[in-house]
Amino acid sequence: MYAEERQQAIAELVTDRGRLAVLALAETFGVTTETVRRDLSALERIGLVRRVHGGAVAANALPHVEFRLSDRDAANTAAKDRIAKAALDELPASGSTVLIDAGSTTARLISRLPRDHPLVVVTHAVPLAARLATAPQIELHLLPGRVRFTTQAAVGPLTVKAIEALRVDTVFLGTNGLTSGHGLSTPDRDEAATKRAMLEVARRVVVLADASKFGVEAAIRFARLDEVDVVISDTGLAAEQREEIATAGPHLVLA
Structure with missing residues (x-):
């Protein structure tokens, strides 16, 4: 560890x-x-x-520590692999447009995109774009903006403005924290604004979050649970947390 x-x-x-x-x-x-x-x-x-x-x-209040992408990529790897595999079932029809958020679990998803399923993929994540650039079935669009060191993803007003001009079939979102009361959250305000913009332009919202993200409340909320269509997590999720998600509205998939 x-x-x-x-x-x-x-x-x-x-x-x-x-x-x-x-x-x-x-x-x-x-x-x-x-x-x-x-x-x-x-x-x-x-x-x-x-x-x-x-x-x-x-402490009286517990903020969330935001770790670098390389550190997060090494944590809970087996669960993230299963979540990414399950997320393939949520891909829209061939030729559709998907928006993919930065993150260690979404990175595993792009590695599994089927070669016989053409898609238009939009992302703000530099590592994801680099890997997708050589995929022949993918029409890749990389969003502009300031690239954060921590997440290696573009954020800021330019990024949000570019997202607001889009309409996509499905967005695959990551999150730093998820609770029934606070919703989906992240420590950085620019990251939150970017994630919020992504959610608002998508017809279908799919959240990929391993069990360690549940019960965590980061500083900035970017979505309520009832704004999400599907949450894909792993079997380490507690029964009480499963019930909370079901009550809030999203369809829960455990991988």
Whole structure:
């Protein structure tokens, strides 16, 4: 497990339980107590937990840590692979236009696009565009804008304006967090505006999110759950979370 991935898991675990000891965290994650103390110090500096004698307690409010794309790509790989495979069933008819969001799970989807199914693909994600550029069945359109280091995707007013001129059959969206109360969310305002614009121009909205994204509330909401047609997740999703999604309206697919 990468340090950033472990630190986010620690922050979420402490928030969920209210208080945890250093020794318990070390045993849970299979690391030394000194490593846990360094992790807690890092999390305290950015306000995610509060250090106390022998452990840590939850902060008053838990913001979401936004990790780099390379770090996220190494997390929950098996679940993301299954989600991407299941997402193929949501592709529109041959010749349709799809809009694909940046992200580690959507990257797995584009790797599985069938060669015998021509599509017009629009994306703001530079790594996705680079991989799709050599696919003979894909008519590729890359959106303009400022490319963020964290997500390697174009965002900002130019990106949003270009999206607003579109009408697409299906959008495949990623998200940093998803709850029934806060909806779909991300830490960055420009990313949120871009995702929101994508949702608004699509006839059908499909969200790809592994179970680790559920119960997380990032700072900026870009969609309510009732604005989503399909949520594709994995079997690690808790029964209570499955029920919440079903109640909110989207069709839930577990891969």
